[in-house]
Amino acid sequence: MLLVIEQFLNGLQLGITLFLMSAGLTLVFGIMQVINLAHGSFYMIGAYVGATVAAASGSFLLGVAAALPAAALCGMVVEFVVLRRLYEREHLDQVLATFGLIMFFNELTRIIWGRQPLFMEVPLWLGGSVELLPGLVYPVYRLAVIGVGLAVAVSLWALFAKTRLGMQIRAGGVNRKMVGALGVNIKLLYTLVFGLGTLLAGLAGVMAGPILAVESGMGESILILTFVVIVIGGIGSIRGAVAGAVLVGLVDTLGRAFLPAVFRMLFDSSTADSVASSLASMAIYILMAAVLVVKPKGLFPAHS
Amino acid sequence: MKKVVFVLFFLAACTHLAIAEPVKIGMITTLSTKAGYLGEDTRDGFKLAIAQEGGKLGGIPVELMVEDDGRKPDKGKQIAERYIKKDKVRILTGIVFSNVAMAVVPKVVRQDVVYLSTNAAPSKLAGKGCSPNYFSVSYQNDNLDEVVGQYVSETGHKSVYLLAPNYPAGKDHLAGFKRYFTGDIVAEVYTKLGQADYAAEIAAIRAAKPESVFFFLPGGMGINFLKQYSQAGLGREIPVYGPAFSFDERILNAVGPAAVGVKNGSQWTHDLDNEANRQFVKAYVEAYGRMPTLYAGQGYDTARLIGSALKAVSGNLDNLDAFKAALKKADFASVRGNFRFGTNQHPVQDVYIREVVKTDTGYTNKTVKKVFADHVDAYASQCKM
Numbered sequence: 001m002l003l004v005i006e007q008f009l010n011g012l013q014l015g016i017t018l019f020l021m022s023a024g025l026t027l028v029f030g031i032m033q034v035i036n037l038a039h040g041s042f043y044m045i046g047a048y049v050g051a052t053v054a055a056a057s058g059s060f061l062l063g064v065a066a067a068l069p070a071a072a073l074c075g076m077v078v079e080f081v082v083l084r085r086l087y088e089r090e091h092l093d094q095v096l097a098t099f100g101l102i103m104f105f106n107e108l109t110r111i112i113w114g115r116q117p118l119f120m121e122v123p124l125w126l127g128g129s130v131e132l133l134p135g136l137v138y139p140v141y142r143l144a145v146i147g148v149g150l151a152v153a154v155s156l157w158a159l160f161a162k163t164r165l166g167m168q169i170r171a172g173g174v175n176r177k178m179v180g181a182l183g184v185n186i187k188l189l190y191t192l193v194f195g196l197g198t199l200l201a202g203l204a205g206v207m208a209g210p211i212l213a214v215e216s217g218m219g220e221s222i223l224i225l226t227f228v229v230i231v232i233g234g235i236g237s238i239r240g241a242v243a244g245a246v247l248v249g250l251v252d253t254l255g256r257a258f259l260p261a262v263f264r265m266l267f268d269s270s271t272a273d274s275v276a277s278s279l280a281s282m283a284i285y286i287l288m289a290a291v292l293v294v295k296p297k298g299l300f301p302a303h304s
Numbered sequence: 305m306k307k308v309v310f311v312l313f314f315l316a317a318c319t320h321l322a323i324a325e326p327v328k329i330g331m332i333t334t335l336s337t338k339a340g341y342l343g344e345d346t347r348d349g350f351k352l353a354i355a356q357e358g359g360k361l362g363g364i365p366v367e368l369m370v371e372d373d374g375r376k377p378d379k380g381k382q383i384a385e386r387y388i389k390k391d392k393v394r395i396l397t398g399i400v401f402s403n404v405a406m407a408v409v410p411k412v413v414r415q416d417v418v419y420l421s422t423n424a425a426p427s428k429l430a431g432k433g434c435s436p437n438y439f440s441v442s443y444q445n446d447n448l449d450e451v452v453g454q455y456v457s458e459t460g461h462k463s464v465y466l467l468a469p470n471y472p473a474g475k476d477h478l479a480g481f482k483r484y485f486t487g488d489i490v491a492e493v494y495t496k497l498g499q500a501d502y503a504a505e506i507a508a509i510r511a512a513k514p515e516s517v518f519f520f521l522p523g524g525m526g527i528n529f530l531k532q533y534s535q536a537g538l539g540r541e542i543p544v545y546g547p548a549f550s551f552d553e554r555i556l557n558a559v560g561p562a563a564v565g566v567k568n569g570s571q572w573t574h575d576l577d578n579e580a581n582r583q584f585v586k587a588y589v590e591a592y593g594r595m596p597t598l599y600a601g602q603g604y605d606t607a608r609l610i611g612s613a614l615k616a617v618s619g620n621l622d623n624l625d626a627f628k629a630a631l632k633k634a635d636f637a638s639v640r641g642n643f644r645f646g647t648n649q650h651p652v653q654d655v656y657i658r659e660v661v662k663t664d665t666g667y668t669n670k671t672v673k674k675v676f677a678d679h680v681d682a683y684a685s686q687c688k689m
Contacts, residue, residue, distance in 0.1 A: 006510075007504055116557065116558065117524060117554070117558035119557055127535075139535045208500075211501070211535070213523075213524035213527035213531075214558070215338050215527075217337065218500075218524070253501075253503065277493070277494040277496075280496075
């Protein structure tokens with residue numbers, strides 16, 4: 001039972017990281033109608049800048065404080081220089097251009113930081129583990145990640161539901177021309193939305209830094225999961241991103257954790273292990289297919 | 305006028321004789337992708353040997369050509385094709401990954417070309433698929449797992465939890481460990497290739513309570529696993545072991561304190577006590593400003609082996625059999641000290657257990673124990689040459 005709770009927390013934590021990534025991607029995709037494959041690059045930039053500043057200053061918080069504006073700034077520059085020319089063009093052009101950006105950023109990090117993966121430490125005040133229940137030990141840092149993710153989800157909800165800026169962004173997603181005609185600087189608004197999205201990706205990256213290897217190309221592995229999340233959640237919907245991310249995180253983790261045990265009850269151990277490991281890596285795609293059969297536009301479509 | 309032309313021709317012919325064409329060596333290696341540092345170290349180790357002789361190996365001028373395979377078998381094949389057809393290269397080397405090697409090596413060794421492996425040495429090429437034109441200077445892939453299997457048994461651990469990515473090399477490496485481990489296998493878990501988060505597996509390990517954990521997770525996967533394992537507080541309770549691939553100096557400096565004390569298997573460490581190794585480590589640090597990894601050591605050894613054979617045939621590759629015979633003698637001072645080729649042209653060498661330590665210059669390994677002396681790989685008997 002304790003193992004189930006622990007694996008549940010692990011799934012939640014993976015889901016939260018995915019949420020930070022997918023929130024930004026779904027905003028850009030849903031509101032600006034741009035497919036941005038390079039979203040993982042901003043995750044990588046966040047991790048690299050965070051790790052570098054944290055190592056130089058010795059402070060994790062300074063690392064985070066540097067990573068967020070760096071990712072946001074890079075995002076806004078990319079929007080201004082590249083994506084702005086692509087709004088009117090087909091999705092295929094956007095895919096090509098942003099795929100090119102992935103390679104550009106991967107090589108750039110290699111040129112700046114070299115091929116050596118960087119080291120980023122868990123800050124002392126978040127190090128160690130805490131006993132949540134008798135016998136259930138969990139790393140404090142992962143709990144902190146869950147906490148930050150939940151806080152971000154609430155603030156995003158507040159931003160979109162309660163503020164004027166949020167209202168303009170939502171309106172811009174529905175009818176870009178009309179919002180422009182009403183006197184809103186839609187170009188600036190898009191740049192801001194894109195910057196917000198990449199800021200969240202940078203946050204996800206810098207928080208992943210102490211857990212994962214900070215290396216060139218680290219964004220691609222999470223990018224695929226992120227796309228699965230926004231397709232399940234419904235493109236353009238923050239609520240969908242939350243639901244999709246938690247669902248994917250849980251299914252992926254619980255599948256990896258418990259499928260082998262389930263299959264061992266049915267087959268001998270070597271067959272069970274190989275079937276279970278294959279099925280566990282397919283689990284989220286099966287989930288995606290199942291969701292799409294029932295709800296072709298995702299769980300919470302933005303414009304239904 | 306005729307005279308002048310004749311003199312010019314004569315002069316041209318003379319200079320041609322005086323400055324012999326350098327022997328071309330074609331290196332196919334992985335310089336891009338996340339794994340790019342492996343090729344970088346292989347190349348830098350190789351280059352160091354050439355630089356130490358002022359552009360020569362064994363006194364023969366050489367020209368090293370380097371191309372990036374991007375970890376893709378197809379690209380590796382194309383590069384090999386170009387080296388052989390266009391550049392007329394007879395000596396190929398440098399491939400890091402076994403899947404690239406399997407695409408390139410069987411094809412090139414059917415031609416009149418010698419391939420020397422600086423790293424990848426899949427079982428197929430050591431056993432039934434062995435070839436007189438193929439030499440592995442590094443090891444046979446399983447060796448570094450076998451040594452850990454033997455050591456973990458000797459340590460008295462009665463059970464082990466196995467972890468590797470779900471692809472052919474993952475299964476091979478675990479098979480290597482199991483060949484020498486005498487205790488119980490609690491579980492044999494195969495994870496997704498390139499997996500980032502190991503929280504689920506670590507929780508399962510905690511619940512299964514094995515006496516030890518053995519993992520083969522090369523590159524970033526190993527960094528992720530080791531960091532997360534230590535953060536989960538398991539590092540103090542259940543010791544982990546692995547082959548050297550997750551414990552080279554580049555990876556260790558990205559893992560940080562989480563790896564300190566972990567024991568791993570390798571055929572080389574910077575502290576091996578022999579003259580060739582001492583001067584290599586010193587020269588490498590001076591040239592590149594970083595500690596050499598085992599890949600750098602393998603690149604360096606390969607270059608010096610080629611040097612010894614070139615010297616024996618005075619740089620003449622027209623008779624490739626003589627060159628191969630000279631290679632097989634392995635008449636060079638290896639940084640590993642003890643080195644010779646077995647019947648399948650794979651190394652017969654000592655294999656060690658070493659331990660991760662922190663020094664003033666960062667994280668590195670220190671040799672703990674020689675577990676195998678003159679170790680022969682498991683496939684040698686299947687090789688009919």
